[in-house]
Amino acid sequence: MTIGIVSYGAYVPRYRIKIEEIARLWGDDAKALKNGLMVYEKSVPDVDEDAATIAVEAARNAMARSGVLPSRIGAVYTGSESHPYAVKPTSTIVAQAIGATPEMTAADFEFACKAGTAALQVCMGLVGSGMIDLGLAIGADVSQGAPGDALEYTAAAGGVACLIGRNESELAAIIEDTYSFTTDTPDFWRREGMPYPEHGGRFTGEPGYFRHVTNGAKGLLEKLGTTPSDYDYGVFHQPNGKFPRKAAKMLGFTKEQIAPGLVVPKIGNTYSGSCLMGIAATLDQAKPGDRIFATAFGSGAGSDAFSIRVTDRIEEIRNRAPTVSELIKNPVYIDYARYARHKGKIRLA
Amino acid sequence: MSSVPRFWRNIGVRYNLEGTRCKECEEYFYPPRNVCVNCRRMGELEPYKFKGTGEIVSYTLIHTAAKGFEDQAPYTLAIIKLDEGPCLTSQVIGDIDKIQIGTRVKSVFRKLGEDGERGMIYYGTKFVPLDP
Amino acid sequence: MPGIKARSDWPENGVDIMRDVAIIGVKNTKFGELWECSLRDIVVEAGIGAIQDSSVSGKDIDALYIGNMSGGRFIDQEHIGALIADYSGLSRNLHVPATRVEAACASGGLALRQAIMSVASGYSDIVVAAGAEKMTDVGSDEASSALAAAADREWEGMAGATFPGLYAMIARLHMHRYGTTSEQLAEVAVKNHRNGCLNPIAQYKHAITVDDVLNSIMVADPLHIFDCSPITDGASALVLAPAEIARKYSDTPIYIKAIAQASDTIALHDRRDITTLDASVVAAKRAYSMAKLAPEDIDLVEVHDCFTIAEICAIEDLGFAEKGKGGVVTENGETAIGGRIPVNTSGGLKACGHPVGATGIKQAVEIVTQLRGDAGKRQVEGAEYGMTHNVGGSGATAVIHILSRER
Numbered sequence: 001m002t003i004g005i006v007s008y009g010a011y012v013p014r015y016r017i018k019i020e021e022i023a024r025l026w027g028d029d030a031k032a033l034k035n036g037l038m039v040y041e042k043s044v045p046d047v048d049e050d051a052a053t054i055a056v057e058a059a060r061n062a063m064a065r066s067g068v069l070p071s072r073i074g075a076v077y078t079g080s081e082s083h084p085y086a087v088k089p090t091s092t093i094v095a096q097a098i099g100a101t102p103e104m105t106a107a108d109f110e111f112a113c114k115a116g117t118a119a120l121q122v123c124m125g126l127v128g129s130g131m132i133d134l135g136l137a138i139g140a141d142v143s144q145g146a147p148g149d150a151l152e153y154t155a156a157a158g159g160v161a162c163l164i165g166r167n168e169s170e171l172a173a174i175i176e177d178t179y180s181f182t183t184d185t186p187d188f189w190r191r192e193g194m195p196y197p198e199h200g201g202r203f204t205g206e207p208g209y210f211r212h213v214t215n216g217a218k219g220l221l222e223k224l225g226t227t228p229s230d231y232d233y234g235v236f237h238q239p240n241g242k243f244p245r246k247a248a249k250m251l252g253f254t255k256e257q258i259a260p261g262l263v264v265p266k267i268g269n270t271y272s273g274s275c276l277m278g279i280a281a282t283l284d285q286a287k288p289g290d291r292i293f294a295t296a297f298g299s300g301a302g303s304d305a306f307s308i309r310v311t312d313r314i315e316e317i318r319n320r321a322p323t324v325s326e327l328i329k330n331p332v333y334i335d336y337a338r339y340a341r342h343k344g345k346i347r348l349a
Numbered sequence: 350m351s352s353v354p355r356f357w358r359n360i361g362v363r364y365n366l367e368g369t370r371c372k373e374c375e376e377y378f379y380p381p382r383n384v385c386v387n388c389r390r391m392g393e394l395e396p397y398k399f400k401g402t403g404e405i406v407s408y409t410l411i412h413t414a415a416k417g418f419e420d421q422a423p424y425t426l427a428i429i430k431l432d433e434g435p436c437l438t439s440q441v442i443g444d445i446d447k448i449q450i451g452t453r454v455k456s457v458f459r460k461l462g463e464d465g466e467r468g469m470i471y472y473g474t475k476f477v478p479l480d481p
Numbered sequence: 482m483p484g485i486k487a488r489s490d491w492p493e494n495g496v497d498i499m500r501d502v503a504i505i506g507v508k509n510t511k512f513g514e515l516w517e518c519s520l521r522d523i524v525v526e527a528g529i530g531a532i533q534d535s536s537v538s539g540k541d542i543d544a545l546y547i548g549n550m551s552g553g554r555f556i557d558q559e560h561i562g563a564l565i566a567d568y569s570g571l572s573r574n575l576h577v578p579a580t581r582v583e584a585a586c587a588s589g590g591l592a593l594r595q596a597i598m599s600v601a602s603g604y605s606d607i608v609v610a611a612g613a614e615k616m617t618d619v620g621s622d623e624a625s626s627a628l629a630a631a632a633d634r635e636w637e638g639m640a641g642a643t644f645p646g647l648y649a650m651i652a653r654l655h656m657h658r659y660g661t662t663s664e665q666l667a668e669v670a671v672k673n674h675r676n677g678c679l680n681p682i683a684q685y686k687h688a689i690t691v692d693d694v695l696n697s698i699m700v701a702d703p704l705h706i707f708d709c710s711p712i713t714d715g716a717s718a719l720v721l722a723p724a725e726i727a728r729k730y731s732d733t734p735i736y737i738k739a740i741a742q743a744s745d746t747i748a749l750h751d752r753r754d755i756t757t758l759d760a761s762v763v764a765a766k767r768a769y770s771m772a773k774l775a776p777e778d779i780d781l782v783e784v785h786d787c788f789t790i791a792e793i794c795a796i797e798d799l800g801f802a803e804k805g806k807g808g809v810v811t812e813n814g815e816t817a818i819g820g821r822i823p824v825n826t827s828g829g830l831k832a833c834g835h836p837v838g839a840t841g842i843k844q845a846v847e848i849v850t851q852l853r854g855d856a857g858k859r860q861v862e863g864a865e866y867g868m869t870h871n872v873g874g875s876g877a878t879a880v881i882h883i884l885s886r887e888r
Contacts, residue, residue: 046442047421048460052472056458084470093472097364097458332444341420348420359635380636407657407755409649410702411641416626418641426646426701428750436750438640445702450657461639471639 003128004171005162005308006068007317009061010280010324011054011140012158012267015044016331017339019153025336026148033153038241042156042268044334044342045142051080052090054159055140056097058273062136062161063098065321068170073100073163074132077122078108079115079139079272081190081197094138104132112188113237114298115139116160116272121178121304123164135164139272146196147345154240156268160276172314173283173292176307179220181212188299199299205243208301213237213247216303217295221251224307228252231307232290235278237297238264244278253293260285261294267328279308281324288312356471363473366399366456368435377433401456402479403431410445417462429454429476440475453479501724501888502600503734506535507846512715512834513684520549520556520615521568523716527839528569528611531718535730539570543605545579548592548612549838552581554627556618565611585631586787588612589717589841590871590880594740597882600721607730612842613716624712628837631874633748645709645788647749647875649701652790655756656703658805661793663703665808667694669789670707670831672817677828679818679859684713684834694789708789713834717842719849724888733853738774738866739883741767749875758876761798768868768881769800776800779883780864781851782822783844785872786829792816795870796824799881818859826851826859841871845882852886 018041023030034040045054055078063070076095083090091106109115109122116139123135140159145151165171187208190197200208213236221227228234234253236244241264248258261278270277275296282292292308340346359380361367368379372393376385379399385392406428414422425441425448441448442457454476461471508530510523518526524547532539547565552558566572566579582592589612596610616624629638632647655661671691677683694707720730727734743763749755769775776799784799786792793807801822802810810816816824827833827847830840848867850856869882 046459048440048442048475050460050470052470053458053460056472060458096360097472099365355635356639363639406750407650407654409646409653409704410699411643411646411649412698412702413625413643413645413700415629415638415641415643415646416622421641424641426640426642426650428650428755438637438642438748438750440641450654462641473639 001128001166002168002171002174003124003164003166004174006134006165006170007062007066007163007172008160008280008283009058009063009065009321010158010160010277010327011057011061012043012327013045013049013054014332015046015334015342016041017044017334017336021336022153036242037153038245038265039154039268040265042154043158043270044339045157047342049142049157050084051082051140051142051159052084052093054142054157055080055090055094055138055161058140058159058161059094059098059136059138061321062163065317066163067320068134068163070099071103073134073136074104075123075126075135076100076104076106077119077135077137079111079119080108080141081110081112081115081271082142082144083108086192100136111302112299113239113271113274114296114302114304116276117296117304120162120164121180124175124178127164127166133165137162137164139276141271141273143269143271144196149196151197151199154269156270158267158270158277159273160280162276170313171311172317173311174309176309177220177224179216179223179305180302181216181219182302183212185301187301204299208299209239209243209297210247210250212301212303213295213297214250216305217251217293220305220307226307228257228293230291231257231293233260233282233286233292234258235261235275235282235292235294237275237295238262238278239269239274241265263324263328277324283310283314284318284323284325286310286314288314353469356469364458366401366474368397368399369394370397377435379431379435379437399431399433403429403454405441405448405450405452405454406430406436407450408441408448427476442475442477447478455479499603500601502597502721502737503724503727504719504737504845504849504884505722505727505731505734506531506537506720507849508534509682509717509843509846510715511682512713512836514617515714516617518714520552520558520613521564523615523714524565524611524613525568527613527716527718528609531609531720535720537607537720537730540575541607542571542577542609544596544599544608545571545577546582546592546596546599546608546610547579548582548588548590548841550583550585550588550614551627551630554630555624556615584878585873586785586837587841587871587873587878587880588838589843590869590882591742591841591878593842593845593882594742594880596721597737597740600723606723606726608721609718610721610842611716611718612839614836614838615714616712616836617714621712637748643701644875645701645704648788648790649704650749651755651794652703655790655793658756661808663695664691665812666708666789666793667691668811669786669792670694672811673786673825673829673831676818676826676859677832679857680828680833683828683832684711685828685832704788704790710787710830710835713836715834715836715839715843717839717846719842719845735849735852736885736888737882738885739768739772739881741765741771742878742880743767745877747874747877752876756794757804758794758798758872758879760876760879761795761870761872764879764881765799768883772883774866774883779822779866779868781826781848781861782824782868782870783827783829783847784824784870786825786831787835787872789831791872792824792829799868799870818861823861826856826861841869841880844869844871845884848884852884
């Protein structure tokens with residue numbers, strides 16, 4: 001059974017705030033932050049954008065790129081840690097907005113930054129088992145960072161949708177295999193009803209990100225009997241610019257392999273969209289036959305690794321929807337005051 | 350507007366620009382009409398999904414917001430003529446400097462409003478300039 | 482003319498109405514923020530005033546029509562007709578039928594039309610037509626929201642449309658197409674404030690300048706706050722009688738020469754052309770036809786200047802200015818008192834105030850006052866014919882009356 005990506009679509013809001021602007025407010029050293037985080041600016045949603053609107057725009061781009069009838073979709077799963085409703089699915093909004101309703105199932109996912117890839121794995125299972133024809137997996141976030149918290153420098157907005165199917169002639173990329181590595185590691189959380197997440201500071205690094213990413217990646221490489229040199233590209237969850245570079249190095253991937261998918265310096269961490277954004281940016285320029293190795297990480301904690309092989313069809317569908325680089329060009333820079341308003345940090349009575 | 354059923358029954362119209370077209374006189378209607386304004390009971394209306402492209406007929410930058418839209422002010426409101434013919438009223442996203450009478454626009458999915466912090470969130474269609 | 486599908490047997494097309502009708506008594510309350518007064522207080526004041534002005538007595542009254550847009554939203558009170566009849570002393574002993582008429586800001590004009598038809602038909606003799614709105618019991622946000630319900634709530638309101646916003650889009654296209662300027666819009670407000678200074682009941686009795694308008698805060702670009710009519714409490718009433726017996730009650734009856742009404746789409750975006758209110762054009766055509774008069778015959782007009790651009794469109798749509806020239810005509814002073822066609826001698830909605838349900842009646846009260854020669858410093862000398870033009874929403878309803886000094 002061959003399962004893969006029929007189509008994909010991304011969306012990034014047009015607004016950006018620079019690290020300097022956030023640092024100016026809190027009296028931080030912008031240069032040191034940029035060197036440390038390797039992030040220079042981050043995307044900011046408009047006042048009328050949230051994870052649902054971003055998921056819809058990404059899903060519509062995926063549908064435009066696919067050319068398939070939305071009625072073929074049997075499941076829509078949206079991963080996010082900023083679902084606009086605590087109870088009431090984002091995925092029904094998306095499904096309705098792409099015309100996939102009503103003969104389908106839908107649910108929302110949450111697993112910190114890897115909810116999108118978790119949704120993707122579930123779609124693989126349903127498609128692979130024959131339960132559904134096509135499944136739409138989305139990772140989208142308008143992630144939260146408390147004012148003055150370190151997260152504020154990176155918590156960004158964006159989303160990616162992947163249409164998963166099994167008809168070989170329709171696949172733009174084959175997912176050769178996937179592997180997950182999961183433990184209970186409370187490195188980052190947000191309690192019910194709280195507006196901003198809490199995190200374990202440096203504890204999020206070694207026991208969180210690096211342990212799970214490297215074990216997840218190694219697990220899949222061992223399972224497939226492959227090595228980093230078998231891949232043309234590597235994508236690792238990018239909460240900042242530093243972590244994926246370090247993880248890649250630990251695993252034996254080169255700077256060149258990860259460069260096309262490393263979008264975090266320009267848009268920040270799109271959380272549930274982060275790893276998928278890297279995959280989308282890589283698919284935007286991969287050639288037929290290229291292989292992509294990707295590992296998503298979600299705090300809490302776990303990793304999902306994927307081995308992907310691009311097919312001839314990528315050339316046909318690539319230009320039917322905007323590429324990630326097209327989406328992130330011509331940003332509109334805003335100051336902290338406007339950012340605070342866009343993010344709802346200023347509350348109107 | 351705090352009525353869930355009132356919003357819900359038009360979700361397809363708001364999300365996906367679903368309108369109607371009279372088979373008799375071939376005029377398109379958005380929002381959908383059940384009676385053709387030209388043919389009245391002799392007309393026959395069928396569902397039609399609009400492409401979502403059009404141009405600005407007129408616009409304003411609203412400073413004093415409508416109730417429930419305060420958090421979006423100032424916002425651009427426009428009458429947009431869809432390529433199929435009918436006009437609608439919608440917000441246009443983006444810099445007011447980029448918006449003129451005749452500017453080409455396309456539809457996007459946005460939050461229209463919400464009933465406070467506890468109530469429902471209303472989603473639907475707004476427009477952006479085709480060449481922002 | 483687009484959209485005219487008039488039936489040949491309508492009075493507008495020359496078929497005589499059954500009876501001529503006259504206005505025999507009028508009264509406006511003070512317009513403004515009447516904090517001490519309730520809706521019933523002001524309607525009773527206007528109603529009693531109009532009855533006193535006419536010398537009829539309560540037991541002569543056959544029916545009451547009251548224009549009120551949104552008692553439900555403004556004072557949380559429906560069943561306005563019964564309330565007013567009751568507090569006017571017309572219910573418990575006399576049981577006079579009372580009917581509330583609603584057509585948003587044209588509610589007053591429409592109440593007058595219904596009252597006239599009631600007398601003309603022979604069904605009633607003495608009828609009171611009143612209009613009232615109590616708008617300041619709620620905050621301005623709530624008041625604006627209530628007013629916004631005159632537009633298409635689902636397909637304009639849900640997009641964030643406000644009334645200033647809708648008229649701003651009319652203004653924008655009018656400026657784009659005809660070269661109308663913000664200064665010309667401001668001239669409407671300047672003139673109407675000048676007139677308001679001469680009207681004892683006006684909400685605003687201070688003069689303003691073009692710069693005052695242009696420097697006032699922007700509400701919906703290109704409309705400033707001084708381009709907008711205010712939120713107002715007020716009531717107006719008049720008493721109608723068949724023309725043949727009018728002199729029994731009044732030395733100076735004023736006669737109805739035409740009543741005309743027309744509809745257009747509820748949403749501005751569905752109109753043929755947003756810079757023309759087709760409902761106004763059609764209603765005016767019907768009115769001129771019924772009165773056998775032309776725009777040149779009209780000596781003064783009260784038009785629905787809910788926004789400055791609305792007056793400019795109105796004088797074009799009613800035939801007092803060429804299409805697109807409304808701004809120029811205003812700038813040239815042709816619509817001022819003493820000009821070619823004085824417009825809004827009362828101060829209009831802009832300066833006299835706009836208690837929405839009362840406005841259409843107040844317009845008729847002003848014309849009656851002028852035709853009687855009782856308008857004091859704002860008197861249009863020798864006025865024979867006057868017109869009222871009352872609009873609902875952004876132009877979905879237009880109602881026009883032509884009044885005459887001679888029968």
